[in-house]
Amino acid sequence: MIDVATALDSLHNGYSSTIVHCDLKPGNALLDEDMTGHVGDFDISKLLSGGDGMAQTKTLATIGYIAPEYGSEGKVSISCDVSSFGILMMGTFSRKSSTDDMFSEELKIVD
Template identity: 50%
Template structure:
């Protein structure tokens, strides 16, 4: 893809995505995941390096496992090594099974990373503190501005941006619940992200 991947844009010293562009990319990624899951296929390895950006900065998903499953089945057992540490859902790590809700978990972690610019495998995280824990603590203590990528929130329209980032990270937490049954359906995630974009993104972004 002409504009490489979301990972490249997040961590490049020469590139920057504002809050509106990041949200637009994640809406595209959620739509693509919804389309894939309803074929029905599972991605099984969603992360920023697999979110590719075309010449118009529209996001496309790549490198998916193409695991087919029946919608009548809650999950499918996997014997191959799928997923990436930090992004794979608990049920895969513990039971070796994946489902559409496993993809939602990976999407939630990717959504957090996109707005915090912190990989789940960052050295600051470990057995006692995960990226999800860090984000949840910030939301619980109303200190979201301390975990959001510093470049996204400046003095201009500070309150509006913090509110928007809080809504996005709250959604990311709902996507990455420990229990698969408690996670949102990806179709609902798409609609929620669109609502945040339409209602909360400052109009200039």
């Protein structure tokens, strides 16, 4: 998971324009033969070049891993990836999917 966090940091801070993955989920956090983590599938990623570090889009990501502001309003920022990473970490440690029945009603992680 540290490798995935490092990859996200590189996307967010390593280039002149910020890259937001927009669809971080278990299927896009990949391990190689040395168990090094990588981030894949950049189909819906966004390049943020504006000064406010945010963009508006109608592209949707995976239910259960999408940040609330992205899902409800289409607002894309690095916070979206941070939120998805947190949900990914929760799933890693709890061994539950973010759409598992245990997260219904009051225990919902995201709306």
